[in-house]
Amino acid sequence: GQNIxxxxxxxxxxxxxxxxxxxxxxxxxxxLFWYQQHAGxxxxxxxxNVLDGLEEKGRFSSFLSRSKGYSYLLLKELQMKxxxxxxxxxxxxxxxxxxxxxxxxxxxRP
Amino acid sequence: DxxxxxxxxxxxxxxxxxxxxxxxQDMDHENMFWYRxxxxxxxxLIYFSYDVKMKEKGDIPEGYSVSREKKExxxxxxxxxxxxxxxxxxxxxxxxxxxxxxxYFGPGTRLTVL
Numbered sequence: 715g716q717n718i719x720x721x722x723x724x725x726x727x728x729x730x731x732x733x734x735x736x737x738x739x740x741x742x743x744x745x746l747f748w749y750q751q752h753a754g755x756x757x758x759x760x761x762x763n764v765l766d767g768l769e770e771k772g773r774f775s776s777f778l779s780r781s782k783g784y785s786y787l788l789l790k791e792l793q794m795k796x797x798x799x800x801x802x803x804x805x806x807x808x809x810x811x812x813x814x815x816x817x818x819x820x821x822x823r824p
Numbered sequence: 825d826x827x828x829x830x831x832x833x834x835x836x837x838x839x840x841x842x843x844x845x846x847x848x849q850d851m852d853h854e855n856m857f858w859y860r861x862x863x864x865x866x867x868x869l870i871y872f873s874y875d876v877k878m879k880e881k882g883d884i885p886e887g888y889s890v891s892r893e894k895k896e897x898x899x900x901x902x903x904x905x906x907x908x909x910x911x912x913x914x915x916x917x918x919x920x921x922x923x924x925x926x927x928y929f930g931p932g933t934r935l936t937v938l
Contacts, residue, residue: 722864747926756914756929757867799869811857811882812927816866 716740718815720802725821728790734787734818736802747812748776749801757801761787785817789820797822826928827851830915836936843902845933847915853889855918856898857927858882858890860911873898905937 717739726732736748745764749757763769763778763785775788789796799817806813831846849856857872859882869882871890879890887909891899898917902909912934916927 754932756931761925762926809868811872813869814859814867816850816864 715719715803716726716806716813718802718804720800720815720818722816723785723819723821725823726789727795728792728824731788731790732791732792732820732822734789734800736785736787738783738785738802738804738815738824740804740806740813742806743780743804744807745805746776746778746785747803748774748785749803749814751799751801751817755796760800779789792822794822794824796820828915828917828928828931830913830933832933834934834936836938837902838938839901839906841937843905843935843937844915845900845902845915845935847898847900847917847930848896849898849917849928850896851928852895853917853919853928854895855927856892857916857918858888858898859898859914860884861914861932862911870900881905882906894904895925905935907937909935910937911935934935 720736748760751757761776768777773790778785799819801817802815803812828849858870859867861867869885873879873892889901912932914932915930918927930936
């Protein structure tokens with residue numbers, strides 16, 4: 715079957731760094747996505763990894779290890795507006811269907 | 825700018841009613857998707873479509889049907905709404921193929937079935 719695991723909730727302090735982990739077991743692999751979703755809003759695309767390594771985009775970075783079925787999203791210099799749910803998602807094949815994890819709710823405290 | 829719109833943000837219906845949720849995208853995407861999102865369960869795929877008049881079942885199609893008569897429009901139909909279909913419904917669209925082609929989401933429709 716297809717399975718994507720990530721922690722349900724995390725808390726971090728404004729200005730700090732937080733790492734959100736994601737492990738996956740899927741029938742194939744054709745890319746991993748991270749989305750951000752603020753409460754009551756639609757998910758928005760953050761990052762995409764298909765090869766092993768780190769992709770950096772401003773304060774956000776995403777890492778992938780295909781051999782370990784593992785990814786993480788790293789958020790630096792945390793701001794209060796980063797309080798949101800972060801969804802890890804995998805595309806198992808070249809088709810466009812994407813499988814989503816349950817999401818990690820991140821709370822930022824002052 | 826990418827745009828996916830859904831017909832309603834909030835909807836209240838009664839058990840047994842037929843419910844139509846409409847989704848329109850203006851990006852000429854081939855693929856369109858309907859998800860429902862429930863606390864602790866994440867996004868679950870109901871149906872998707874790779875082309876006009878084409879549809880495929882997702883992970884939880886029971887109790888739902890879809891229609892795609894035009895490329896830009898994908899409708900989700902609840903033939904006889906039930907209370908366990910109370911949920912947030914999200915429509916998404918995307919291009920065919922792999923790579924960085926992601927899915928773009930609409931604002932969502934929060935459906936309550938009484």
